[in-house]
Amino acid sequence: MSVTTGSPGTFSHIGYVLRGNPVTLLSFVMFAILIIAAVLGPLLVPYDPLASEAANALQPPSWAHWFGTDNLGRDVFSRVVTATRLDLMISISAVTLSLVAGSILGAIAGYWGGWLDAVLNRVMDTIMAFPLFVLAMGIVAALGNTVENIVYATAVINTPFYARLVRAEVNIRREAGFVHAAKLAGNSDIRVLAMHIFPNALPPMMVQMSLNLGWAILNAAGLSFIGLGVRPPTAEWGIMVAEGANFIVSGEWWLAVFPGLALMFAVFTFNLMGDGLRDIVDPRQRT
Amino acid sequence: MSPRLKGILFRMAQAIPVVIGVVVIGFVLTRALPGDPAVYFAGAAADAASIAEIRTMLGLDLPLPQQFLIYVGDLLSGDFGQSISTGQPVIADLASRLPASLELTLVALLLSCAIAIPLGVMAATRPGSLVDHACRVLVTAGVSLPTFFTGVVLIYIFYYLLGIAPSPLGRLDFIYIEPDRITGFYLIDSALAGDVETFFAALRQLVLPAITLALFTLAPIARMTRAAMLGALSADFVRTARAAGLTGRTVRYTYAFRNALLPVVTTLGMVFSFTLGANVLVEKVFAWPGIGSYAVEALVVSDYAAVQGFVLAMAFLFVALNLLIDVTYTLIDPRIGFEAS
Numbered sequence: 235m236s237v238t239t240g241s242p243g244t245f246s247h248i249g250y251v252l253r254g255n256p257v258t259l260l261s262f263v264m265f266a267i268l269i270i271a272a273v274l275g276p277l278l279v280p281y282d283p284l285a286s287e288a289a290n291a292l293q294p295p296s297w298a299h300w301f302g303t304d305n306l307g308r309d310v311f312s313r314v315v316t317a318t319r320l321d322l323m324i325s326i327s328a329v330t331l332s333l334v335a336g337s338i339l340g341a342i343a344g345y346w347g348g349w350l351d352a353v354l355n356r357v358m359d360t361i362m363a364f365p366l367f368v369l370a371m372g373i374v375a376a377l378g379n380t381v382e383n384i385v386y387a388t389a390v391i392n393t394p395f396y397a398r399l400v401r402a403e404v405n406i407r408r409e410a411g412f413v414h415a416a417k418l419a420g421n422s423d424i425r426v427l428a429m430h431i432f433p434n435a436l437p438p439m440m441v442q443m444s445l446n447l448g449w450a451i452l453n454a455a456g457l458s459f460i461g462l463g464v465r466p467p468t469a470e471w472g473i474m475v476a477e478g479a480n481f482i483v484s485g486e487w488w489l490a491v492f493p494g495l496a497l498m499f500a501v502f503t504f505n506l507m508g509d510g511l512r513d514i515v516d517p518r519q520r521t
Numbered sequence: 522m523s524p525r526l527k528g529i530l531f532r533m534a535q536a537i538p539v540v541i542g543v544v545v546i547g548f549v550l551t552r553a554l555p556g557d558p559a560v561y562f563a564g565a566a567a568d569a570a571s572i573a574e575i576r577t578m579l580g581l582d583l584p585l586p587q588q589f590l591i592y593v594g595d596l597l598s599g600d601f602g603q604s605i606s607t608g609q610p611v612i613a614d615l616a617s618r619l620p621a622s623l624e625l626t627l628v629a630l631l632l633s634c635a636i637a638i639p640l641g642v643m644a645a646t647r648p649g650s651l652v653d654h655a656c657r658v659l660v661t662a663g664v665s666l667p668t669f670f671t672g673v674v675l676i677y678i679f680y681y682l683l684g685i686a687p688s689p690l691g692r693l694d695f696i697y698i699e700p701d702r703i704t705g706f707y708l709i710d711s712a713l714a715g716d717v718e719t720f721f722a723a724l725r726q727l728v729l730p731a732i733t734l735a736l737f738t739l740a741p742i743a744r745m746t747r748a749a750m751l752g753a754l755s756a757d758f759v760r761t762a763r764a765a766g767l768t769g770r771t772v773r774y775t776y777a778f779r780n781a782l783l784p785v786v787t788t789l790g791m792v793f794s795f796t797l798g799a800n801v802l803v804e805k806v807f808a809w810p811g812i813g814s815y816a817v818e819a820l821v822v823s824d825y826a827a828v829q830g831f832v833l834a835m836a837f838l839f840v841a842l843n844l845l846i847d848v849t850y851t852l853i854d855p856r857i858g859f860e861a862s
Contacts (some may be wrong), residue, residue, distance in 0.1 A: 360542030363843075364836045367798025368816075369546075372832035375820055376550040452667055456802050459669045460817045475670055479806060483676045483688070491677075494670035502665040509661065 248514055260508025264503040270357040271318040279324035281309035283316040283469045292486050302488035305481065310488060314468040314496045320470050321500065324381065324463075325450035328388035328509075329443055335389065336396025337432070337439075343397070343403030345427050349403070366391040370453060376460045390451050399442055403435035410521040437515040441508055446506030455497050529848050536844050543840065547833045548592050549604075551825070552585075601833065602826030606819060611830035620705025621692055622804065622811030626796050628708075628727060629734035630789070637739045638785065641746025645754060646773055656743055663740025668799040672733040672806035679729060687725050689807045698724045730807040737794050737799050745788040749781035758778070772836075783854055790846045797835050822855050 252259045276283075281299075295302040301310035312365075343351040361369070373387035404427070407413060416430045455472030457463050464470040466477070471493040471504035478490025567575070576582050580591050595601075601611040619651065643654035649660035660666050679686035687694055692707055700710035707723035753759065753775050762772045801813035812831060 252607070315612055358541060359539055360546060361540045363543055363833070365794045365797035365839050367795075368803065368832055368835045371801070371816065371820070372550050375825055375828040448665065456669065456798075459802060460805055463820055470608050472667075472669075475667070475673060477670075477677075479673045480632060482673050483681060485677075485681050487677050487681075490670070490673045494667065494673065496666050497670060498665050501667070502662070505661055505665055512645060 255510060256514060257506060259505035260356070261503055261510055264499070265507055268318060268322065268500055268503060271315050272322045275315040275317075275318050277313050279309075279312035281312040283313040284467055292481070294486075295488055301492040302486075303468070304477070304489050305486075308467075310474075310492050313327055313474060314492050317469040317471050317474065317493065318496070320381075320464070320468065321451055321472075321497070324385055324454045325388070325419050325447050328385045328450050328454070329392060329446050331385065331444060332339065332392035332446075333439065336393045337400050337435075339393070340397040341404050341427055341432055341435075344401035345408060345423070345431070347389050347405075347408075354397065354401075358397055359513075361391065362390075364515065367453060367456060370457060374457060374516065379462055381463050384454055384457055387457070390452050391453070395442060395446065396439065399438060400432070400435050403438065407431050407434060417451075428451065441512045441515055442505050444508035444511055448501040448508070451497065451500050451504070458473030471500075483485065486492035488506055525851060528851050531852070532847050533844065536840055539840055541838070543833065543836045544593060544596060545589075546777060547829060547836070548589055548598075551592070551658055551829050552588070569785065596833075601830035604819065604824055604827040604830075606822050606824045606827065607800065608753060611827050612834075614827065615830060615834050617810045618810060618815050619704075621809060622800055622813060624706045624708065624794075625727065625734065625803070625811060626800055627811060629731045630738060630793070630796065632731055633735035633738040633742055634789075636735070637742035638746050641743045642750050642773075642778060642781075644743070644747045645750035648751075656766075657749050658748060659777060660740045660744045665741075667731060667802075668737045669802040671736055672730065672803055675729050676735055676806070687722075691808050691810055693723055693728055694726065714815070722730075730803050733803050733806070734796060734799060738796055741788060741792050741795070742785065746781065748783050749784040750777060753777040753781040768821050780798055783850065786850060786853070790843045793838055793842055797839060805852065 256416045273431040285308065286305070288305050289298075290307040291305055291335050293299055293303040293307075299311065301314060304310055304313070321359075322356050339354055370387040370391050372385075373390060376385040377386065408431070413426055413430060421430070454463070455470070455475070458470050458472035459476045461476070465471050466473060474493035475490045475497070478486075478488075478493065481489050524642065525694070526717075535584050562629050580588055583591070601615070603609075604611050604614055607614055640652070640656055644650075644653040647653060649675060676686070676689050680689060694698060698706055700714050700716060700719055703710050703713055708727070711717075711719040711723055742833050754773075756777075757778075759772055759777050767776075800811065801816060804811045804813035812834070816828055816831040818827075819831070
């Protein structure tokens with residue numbers, strides 16, 4: 235069943251799905267490009283993303299500057315590529331935090347139930363009662379306007395999705411035969427929960443995580459678009475679109491369009507990958 | 522008491538813990554302000570004495586449970602605090618700006634329902650067809666679109682390149698006079714006043730932001746319509762209707778579609794939540810004078826009372842809307858009794 239066991243059947247199934255659905259394969263390639271840009275980007279770019287050159291301001295795309303230059307003469311291409319690392323870091327750390335917190339909370343609630351479960355459900359309902367982007371704004375405003383707080387805010391608004399998912403997956407297996415067998419063999423509750431029940435929740439979690447990453451990037455970029463978190467002159471897609479938006483009405487489109495396209499590329503990659511992973515993990519769930 | 526009324530009351534009772542939770546989170550957020558709230562509210566030029574005075578005035582020297590009670594009392598009497606940047610009570614600011622946001626949101630939602638629901642139905646009735654694939658692409662692409670970016674691109678195309686859109690600065694070009702405030706919705710107010718020119722001027726300003734927001738909400742609605750319609754079409758009652766010899770059209774629209782609409786109505790609640798968030802971004806892009814841009818302006822000048830008031834107001838609006846949707850749902854679908862009966 236589980237993808238993580240990596241049996242030959244699993245691999246042949248993955249291969250089968252990838253052959254049948256080249257879009258999923260494409261999404262893995264796109265993901266590789268993002269990772270390369272994030273890891274090696276700052277080394278590969280032709281210009282310093284922060285170096286301004288007033289004489290060369292607002293130049294349209296050319297051979298020297300593929301994506302043109304911005305109002306301070308900075309190379310837009312270098313800035314877009316360099317920004318990949320920051321944007322991915324924010325979203326990946328936020329999603330990881332919410333994954334860990336959601337797994338622990340959801341596993342406890344699903345396994346032991348009772349008042350813990352009731353309290354947790356109420357708390358998660360309350361978080362979901364807020365329009366999530368608005369709640370993130372409120373959290374960042376309250377904690378202070380820094381990049382870390384963007385990460386925490388994004389993690390908080392994502393946690394309910396994981397907690398609910400893990401709770402449901404743990405809950406339906408609480409009384410399963412293999413759980414009783416593991417307990418009879420002398421395993422402690424925590425060990426049964428962590429080693430026997432929880433791994434079953436991982437495949438659907440991977441799907442959720444991939445879809446969530448796209449959403450987390452959008453969310454973080456949206457927050458920096460309205461002036462929260464990342465400060466200029468740092469290169470980040472959301473803030474670059476915000477700065478470029480001032481020049482769009484006078485026709486300098488390249489300032490906003492290229493970072494916006496990069497953002498869309500990243501979100502699209504994660505969404506495609508999530509859909510593809512879902513086909514691999516659970517073929518019945520295809521919509 | 523009829524079971525249906527009981528169901529509605531039960532559903533309303535369920536909203537109470539959520540509202541309490543929202544108030545608690547609101548309280549935590551206001552008390553978690555960076556640094557000392559008293560120092561912050563006293564202003565930059567305050568000395569120790571005036572800070573202490575502000576602290577007593579705000580009740581910050583009281584124990585936390587007591588502060589919470591005062592906070593709840595303030596909320597009950599409609600006091601969301603005072604905005605520092607406008608000098609007005611936050612609730613008054615929000616009330617005066619809410620119609621602008623609601624007008625934009627409602628027009629956008631109507632627009633996206635008008636496109637997404639037929640598209641979802643067509644995709645479900647012809648699986649594997651061109652429409653189905655188009656729907657799939659749209660659904661995946663739609664959720665990947667950053668709203669603020671679509672807005673910027675639309676401005677570039679329709680304002681700068683084609684010159685058919687008015688400048689993206691607010692609800693009405695400055696050469697027109699605001700219609701007399703009756704509902705606060707410019708379209709309705711100008712129509713009531715019989716002012717055709719202002720009506721179209723307001724409409725022209727509204728088109729681009731509404732399309733931006735609608736593009737964002739298309740995807741979830743189309744996706745849910747398609748899934749619900751597929752579910753309904755494979756249900757037993759549809760098979761029975763077909764077997765009884767009803768035409769494909771009657772089966773599709775009278776039987777399947779009406780049942781498929783119910784989950785779509787529920788999804789609208791979730792979509793509305795996204796829209797309230799996306800609204801903030803769209804309003805910033807188009808300089809739309811709604812509550813979203815109010816919150817953004819407040820954020821820029823660290824006007825925390827205004828921001829927290831906005832967050833709370835949004836949460837209450839959303840809870841009320843979900844309640845309304847669920848109650849409507851009970852009225853539409855007689856099978857639902859919320860397990861109370």
